Amino acid sequence: MSAPANTAQPRRALVVVDVQNDYDGGNLAIQHPPFRDSVVNVARAMDAAAEAGVKVVVIKQMAPETSPIFAKGSHGGELHPEIAGRSRDHYVEKTLPSAFTGTDLEAWLRANAIDTIAVVGYMTHNCDLSTIIHAVHMGFAVEFLSDASGSVPYANSAGYASAEDIHRVVTIILQSRFAAVLKTAEWVDCLKTGALPERDTIFASNQRALARNAA
Template sequence: MTTALIIIDVQQGLCVGAHAGVGWQAMVERINLVAGKARAAGLPVILVQHESGSDFLKHGSESWQFAQGLKVDDSDLRIRKTTPDSFHGTDLIATLQARGVSTLVICGMQTEYCVDTTTRRALALGFPVTLIADGHTTVGNAALSADQIVRHHNLTLAGIASFGPRVHLELASDISFDL
């Protein structure tokens, strides 16, 4: 059973200004910790980058680049996407299948959009998911703070049983890729 780490949308445009995820710097450090463990175990690290036709997150723009402080390795795989679903209209499933990946570890930005949608789609496709409970963030809205959104999604995603595969929550510091 092979595991892959999927890092979703940890991009500069989501770390500054109105779109800045709460506590993004500490989240990036936790993601770096997990990515280092995955690389040391020889597991695929997949970086997903959102892009749009507008100036915000436009391919190649400053906001589209990886967040400052995110450690990226030449061996990391990259997926470009245009929707909250990292599988939709991308070669992510083919990339996973080509490497014999059967389980996923997911982290990134924004919790209630791309992390949520990709996690649910992974379950629907038959992948058990470890969601890094302290490895995703977002911005607050008129109804909920960012911390409330993160806690809500951790509980909600871990409670989904109808797909068969489940979401397991784990803190970044507790993740181990024992082979």
């Protein structure tokens, strides 16, 4: 159950997921990493992609007018100004967590010979996670910029988890199988140097944890 091999020279697209105003102090305010920090990294990734000739896809979550979040026609549902004001090569509206479900994203990526997607945006544990797993199942390699994303806390019948816990655990899980997890600055360096980000496996990740616990 090892990670899919990355290509020697990946043909990347940057997929910018749901960077909308409700996450910026609105009805679903991102807590960790803080939105004010992570959105700067989203913008940095978009600028670096444009400079490197990497295509940029912007995704927007859609919801009915009565929804408490991302309501159609609401300020909270609109793209954040940092993203809305930047150039993009493709735009996708979605109604479910994965950016692939019910959209033309897969067809557009394949038409542009993309084999690797770099995911930024919100939320780490919901739409990012869903999009990443979906992409892997379709044969794409994935990169995830952990400081250009974020989470919120949850409490429900299953228990409580802080935003920091959720974000940290999901990034560890992603690195173990589904994506190469790295910081925005590291990703920008990869674009400039051609270096490939580190990938891992379930087995190796587990073995390290067992060795750590035994120490």
